[in-house]
Amino acid sequence: MTQTYNVAVVGATGLVGEAIVELLESRDFPVGELFVLASNESAGKPVYFKGRSIKVGDLADFDFSQVQIALFSAGSAVAAEYAPRAVDAGCVVIDNSSCFRNEPEVPLVVPEVNPERVREHCGIIANPNCSTIQMLVALAxxxxxxxIRRINVATYQAVxxxxxxAVEELARQTALLLNARDVDNQHFAKQMAFNVLPQIDSLDDSGYSGEELKMVWETRKILEDDEIAVTPTCVRVPVFFGHSEAVHLETRDPISALEVRELLQQAPGIEVLDEAQDGGWATPVTEAAGKDAVFVSRIREDITAENGINLWVVSDNVRKGAALNAVQIAELLIREPF
Amino acid sequence: MTQTYNVAVVGATGLVGEAIVELLESRDFPVGELFVLASNESAGKPVYFKGRSIKVGDLADFDFSQVQIALFSAGSAVAAEYAPRAVDAGCVVIDNSSCFRNEPEVPLVVPEVNPERVREHCGIIANPNCSTIQMLVALAxxxxxxxIRRINVATYQAVxxxxxxAVEELARQTALLLNARDVDNQHFAKQMAFNVLPQIDSLDDSGYSGEELKMVWETRKILEDDEIAVTPTCVRVPVFFGHSEAVHLETRDPISALEVRELLQQAPGIEVLDEAQDGGWATPVTEAAGKDAVFVSRIREDITAENGINLWVVSDNVRKGAALNAVQIAELLIREPF
Known part of the structure; x- marks a missing residue:
């Protein structure tokens, strides 16, 4: 008989929480009992798992000693308050927020890149930022x-x-504009429909946004290389699901586009879609949304600089960028007693 | 009495041609007689200029000896056929296509960058690519x-x-999707609505797209610097008007973000919009569309590399990226007898 694990999903009514529940089912994670949790205002709502409806419980009242694994996708404030409680109750927490990512004793894991770090947890394993995950699956x-010496990256991030x-704001603004009505901005600082916004998360004194800084230091922590120079510009685009990235690399040793293509074709979690013709590349809507893979296209050598390799990287930000990566970490965790 | 010039606008019914006619009026260009020309199928349509309607003439029948200046925005094939005829008739051609840009004897002019080159024409002056123009106004x-040693640039280009x-396709696809209907692709290789497409113009053997190659060699020609290394990824985004660019620079000498900001604030054609707060930056819809300026935001030093400066550059691709730049070239041309 297969061992099963009682699992809690914290933030179960959000986009990522919903995807986690769906992935636990579709990937046959050995769930004993599933607890779906959220803030008081969502408590009582139904979540569907393996053909039955589970009522969302109030996180504030939950006893974490009932579960062995807790998947958090409820933001940093909730993680800061409840993850330590879960750990104290003997549970391993896989957290999607940025709350613990920078803590030296917390592993920051992309299963295709540094799976061995899962075993070093002290109760909490952090899921990296969506933009970092898909970039590092492609670059590892x-x-x-x-x-790799330098990474220049510009992102095209879905709402x-x-x-x-944010998803609702893009849909609402688009419908209003097509009906020649004025739009207002509730979630985003400026109109999101038919527009691009060059700021994700707040700006600090260096002029970098929070999202950009995450790509800088998460890359260093995951690759365990403090020399690697990451220069990101992070931009929100009017796409619902799927982040894209234009990645320009400077490698340490020379490598050809052909070699990169062959390496990536054999690598786990990657689908190379790179035909030298119209449409021979991946986009968020037509390839990535709803899929597990990180898609890599437009692999080419930099014609103006040595050791330069350029790539186009696309993935479903809610799945591989968040929910799927978290469930994959849980799958690594249960391979051995933890 | 002010000298006037008879002007022909070739491709007058296109987006750029329409904007040229509008700018000739709004900028009080000293037009004597205006001829608006297009292919046979558009002939007879009305174009409005200074309160009156002018009938579109058939380009094939036009006698260019009637005009001193011809502004072409009708693509490379039309330019290749008709621009030499116009030159033979004694006319100066300002061409928006890429047909003549690479010819050594044809000046490639951005008025804020290399206005002096206008005087060296042998009948034809080329208008650079939209993406190159706005980048070089900001970088000159x-x-x-x-x-500047290196430019890594990722573009977010309007349809x-x-x-x-292409404009109609984005509008049509968006409306269909909001009504839960299937879309087909007539203009673009894949769905454009709520998606991003990482190819503009055809791909060559190097894996670069035509648009990317233009940014590489047009930059070198305009700055007259064959050493400058430009690495672009050009991407179409679901925006109607206004191109954006994430530009990562490596300068030859050190320069601070503060120095860059001061330089650009004093430079012609640039509006610096760079507040360290939510929305303190330019976007295509809320700032650039319909405006003349090249907007520069997110000016910051690269925190991981020396002599690194990053910028966000936005401009109206139909105006400064095409029509306005062409009309500004015409304005330079008439300052002295030509």
């Missing part, structure tokens, strides 16, 4: 083969990365 | 002050850069 094979209200 | 002051049919 190149990093191991040729080294779902900002949660359900 | 930095180039002159500190030198209007691909013409009226």
């Amino acid at each position: 094979p190149i990093y191991r083969y040729a080294g 779902s990365g900002a949660g359900r209200q | 002051p930095i180039y002159r002050y500190a030198g 209007s850069g691909a013409g009226r049919q």
Whole structure:
């Protein structure tokens, strides 16, 4: 008989929480009992799992000693308050927020990149930022083969990365504009429909946004390389699901586009879609949304600089960028007693 | 009495042609007689100029000896056929297509960057690509002050850069999707609504797209610097008007973000919008569309590399990226007898 684990999903009514519940089912995670939790205002709502309806429980009242694994996707404030309680109750927490990512004793894990770090947890394992995850799935094979000195990256990030209200704002604004009505901005600082917004998360004194800083230091922590220079510009685009990234690399050793293509074709979690013709590349809508893979396209050598490799990287930000990566961490965790 | 010039606008019914006619009026260009020309199928349509209607003439029948200046925005094939005829008739051609840009004897002019080259024409002056124009307006002051070794740039280009049919396709697809209907792709290789497409123009053997190659060599020609390394990824986004660019620079000499800000604030054609707060930056819809300026935001030093400066550059691709730049070239041309 297969061992099963009681699992709690915290933030179960959000976009990522919903996807976690769906993935636990579709990937046959050995769930004993599933507890779906959220703030008081969502308590009592139904969540569907394996053909039955489970009532959302109030996180504030939950006894974490009932579960072995808790998947958190409820933001930093909730994680800061409840993750330590869960750990004290003997539970392992996999947290999607940025709350613990920078703590030295907390592993920051992308299963395709540094799975071995899962075992070093002290109760909490952090899920990296969505933009970092898909970039590093694509870059890790190149990093191991040729080294990487610099990463210039510009992102094209879907509104779902900002949660359900952001998705609704894009839909609402688009409908209003098509009916020649004025729009207002509730979630975003400026009109999101038919527009691009060059700020994700707040700006600090360096002029970098929070999202950009995450890509800088999460990359260093995951690759365990403090020398790697990451220069991001993070931009929100009017896409519902799927982040894209234009990645320009400077590798340590020379590597050809052909070598990169062969490396990535053999690498886990990657689908290379790179035909030299119209449409021979991946986009958020037509390839990535709803899929597990990180898609890599437009693999080319930099014609103006040595050791330059350019890529286009697309993935479903709610799945591989968040929910799927968290469930994959849980799958690593249960391979051995933990 | 002011000298006037007879002017022909070739491709007058396109998005750029329409904007040229509007700018000739709003900028009080000293037009004697205006001829608006297009292919046979558009002939007879009305174009409005200074309160009166002018009938579109058939380009094939036009006698260019009637005009001193011809502004072409009708694509490379039309330019290749008709621009030499116009030159033979004694006319100066300002061409928006890429047909002549690479010819050594054809000046490639951005009035804020290399206005002096206008005088060296042999009948044809080329207008650079939209993405190149706005990038170089923003970078020329930095180039002159500190030198630039490398430019990594990722673009967020509006559909209007691909013409009226592309604008209609985005509008049509968006409306269909909001009504839960299937979309088909007539202009673009994949769905454009709520999606981003990482190819503009065809791909060559190097894996670069035509649009990317233009940014590489047009930058070198305009700055007259064959050493400058430009690495672009050009991407179409679901925005109607206004191109954006995430630009990461490596300068020759050190320069601070503060120095860049001061330089650009004093530079012609640039509006610096760079407040360290939510929304303190330019976007295509809320700032650039319908405006003349190139907007520069998110000016910051690269925290991981020396001599690194990052910028966000936004401008109306139909105006400064095409029509306005062409009309400004015409304005330079008539300052002295030509």
